[in-house]
Amino acid sequence: MSPSARPRTIVIGGGIAGLASAALLARDGHEVTLLEAHDTLGGRAGFWEADGFRFETGPSWYLMPEVFEHFYRLLGTSAAEQLDLTLLDPGYRVFFESDPDPVDVRAERAANISLFESLEPGAGAQLDRYLTSAKETYDMAVDRFLYTSFESFRPLLVRDVLTRMGRLARLLLQPLDRFAAGYFRDPRIRQILGYPAVFLGSSPDRAPSMYHLMSHLDMNDGVLYPQGGFTRLIESIVDLARAEGVTIETGARVQAIRSGRAPARRGGKAAVEGVTYTNAAGAVVQLDADNVVSAADLHHTETQLVEPGKQTYPEQWWQKRTSGPGAVLVLLGVSGELPALAHHTLFFTADWADNFDRIFGKTTSVPNPASFYACLPSATDPGVAPAGSSNMFLLIPVPADTGIGHGGINGAGSATVEGIADAAIGQLAEWAGIPDLAERILVRRTIGPADFADDLNSWKGGALGPAHTLRQSAFFRGANVSSHIEGLFYAGGSTIPGIGLPMCLISAEILLKRMRSDVSTGPLPEPMPARPRSPQPR
Known part of the structure; x- marks a missing residue:
């Protein structure tokens, strides 16, 4: 050429x-x-x-x-210009096995400080400190670590990184759950702050506390939704x-x-x-x-x-290497509305450590009961379900194991996948107070780890990476x-x-x-100049 x-x-x-x-x-x-x-x-x-x-x-x-x-x-x-974004408030709702009252995490920092104070005396001020640390860590990650290929470490040898080396070492070596425990006693708060590890394909006791920066994203910035999904x-x-x-x-x-x-x-x-x-x-x-x-x-x-x-x-x-979790997805079309659920709703079991050990430990098994996630996009986007109906999907983290099987339509998946789906539907119905949920299901499809492997060539059938x-x-x-x-x-x-x-x-x-061969650590200047596209002789 x-x-x-x-x-x-x-x-x-x-x-x-x-x-x-x-x-x-x-x-x-x-x-x-x-x-x-x-x-x-x-x-x-x-x-x-x-x-x-x-x-x-x-x-x-x-x-x-x-x-x-x-x-x-x-x-x-x-x-x-490209998207119609809606700010969700609450950003998400959390149901706890050990507590009948759900907790709504709000769209603004001040509201979340008040929320945490209502859960544990003194936790409001502690959350303020925690979120300040999360933002500082996030800003440093964006400036120095996320937008670099690590082709050269020379650009990292700068004052703002070198002066923080001691703190960086602690954030890398201390697990996220222990970091949060240094601020809060209430187990509900610790679970709320630890769960973002799952977004990273990990668990609160395995993810470095560097990732407490994730709390800046939902509690400072808020959670958005693009209309049309x-x-x-x-x-x-x-x-x-x-x-x-x-x-x-x-x-x-x-x-x-x-x-x-x-x-x-x-x-x-x-x-x-x-x-x-x-x-x-x-x-x-x-x-x-x-x-x-x-x-x-x-x-x-x-x-x-x-x-x-x-x-x-x-x-x-x-x-x-360690895979992130596998997942069983359950897609449900439900008659009527589901006001007990927010757009994003999380369900946390009391035996948190056992839940994650079953997924990531040396000997794996499917947690039961499971901590899982429910999404109700029809609460925000009317275009995803017929009028008078609800669109919901569940994501149940499981081991990254294709042996759990494939999903299917209307119960046609593997017995293990369908059993996981049935258990999650029953758990959601009980915890959220929707006793007739199963009877109202109009459409059902499940997706299992074997589907992730077959359809996406995903390593071990993992859902994330x-x-x-x-x-x-x-x-x-x-x-x-x-x-x-x-x-x-x-x-x-x-x-x-x-x-x-x-x-x-x-x-x-x-x-x-x-x-x-650009070894800079920050985002590129906006906009990128468009180079000529006309073909040239070879």
């Missing part, structure tokens, strides 16, 4: 990370083709429709709004990618990432050549490229698409570039910076920075 030619880049995977990566790279002058195995785009942020109900099968919390805003502004637009979010990024000139091909299942022979010199890398994939018509296609970006599951990419001997993360590397433990956070997490194949890069929740929609958008940006 001549120096003046546009680099040809293939992106594997049409989830949010792949779409965002494709859009940013195209704006930066790459000729981008995105290959998605399924007929629809969105990856984990998928959807399913039945009998007038539209269910989302993936992410449901809109947190870190400034990350979404920054991504849109890079592409010359804004969240306000996260399907609308994906649609907006698809539109932006296409506007930047990205070619998107669905029904294109990649079989292999092709690369040449490594040079004989010691430490030499092979060069990426492109991919081999099967298209929607069943034909085998070889597509050449200068770069390949896999936004698919990193375990699948490395162990199935990259040939042995060129794998940066072979199977033996994964054997020493590698857990955010100390050994799997920041520069200890999988890097976004191959060590053995020049021109092979990664994006998405299984690489840096980690799990969640905002992290996936950031992963697209630090991918671009890696390809530019």
Whole structure:
């Protein structure tokens, strides 16, 4: 390829990370083709429709709004132009096994300080201190750790990091649950502050207390919801990618990432050549490229698409890593309204430690009763259910174990998956005081860990990706570039910076920075200048 030619880049995977990566790279002058195995785009942020109900099968919390805003502004637009965002108040409701009265976490800091004071004398002032620490930690993470590829550590050797090294070490080495216990005695408060670890694919006793920054997101910033759901979010990024000139091909299942022979010199890398994939018509296609970006599951990419001997993360590397939890999803169309539930509702068992040990311990089993999450988008978005009905889905964390089985429609899933669903429905009905819930179900579908493995190539059938433990956070997490194949890069929740929609958008940006050899630690300037897209001679 001549120096003046546009680099040809293939992106594997049409989830949010792949779409965002494709859009940013195209704006930066790459000729981008995105290959998605399924007929629809969105990856984990998928959807399913039945009998007038539209269910989302993936992410449901809109947190870190400034990350979404920054991504849109890079592409010359804004969240306000792309989305209709609603602030949820309460941000979420919590039911406790040991307490008949639910707790509503509010949209504003002052209201949450008053709430905590009502739960434990003196806890209001302590929450004020806790949230101040959370914001300071979050700001430092954004400035120094989230938007870097860790290609070089030199930019981290700056005053604001060096003067905080002692505190950073404590936040990395002390678990989140012990950190919260240093502020509060009430077990309900500790559970509220510890549960965000689950968003990171971990547990409060395994996630570093660095992640108390998560409480800044819901208790300072508040929780938002995009009307039309996260399907609308994906649609907006698809539109932006296409506007930047990205070619998107669905029904294109990649079989292999092709690369040449490594040079004989010691430490030499092979060069990426492109991919081999099967298209929607069943034909085998070889597509050449200068770069390949896999936004698919990193375990699948490395162990199935990259040939042995060129794998940066072979199977033996994964054997020493910890998966985030699996999940059973239960999609329910229900007649009538469910006023006992908020848009987001959490159900916490009293034996918190046992619940997480069953999911993450050496010997795993399905918790019963389980701590789980219920989402009621019809409380905010009338378009997701027929008039007079409710749209609800449950997410029950379970071990990352494909042996738990597949889900199905109207009870057709594995006995284990359907049993988990029945238990959660019964538990919700009892705790929230909806005794006739089961009788009111009009539509039911379950999704199990085996579905995550089959549909998303998810490692061990996990619902999220590698857990955010100390050994799997920041520069200890999988890097976004191959060590053995020049021109092979990664994006998405299984690489840096980690799990969640905002992290996936950031992963697209630090991918671009890696390809530019940009070792800066902060977000890129807004907007990105659009480079010429007209083809040039090769």
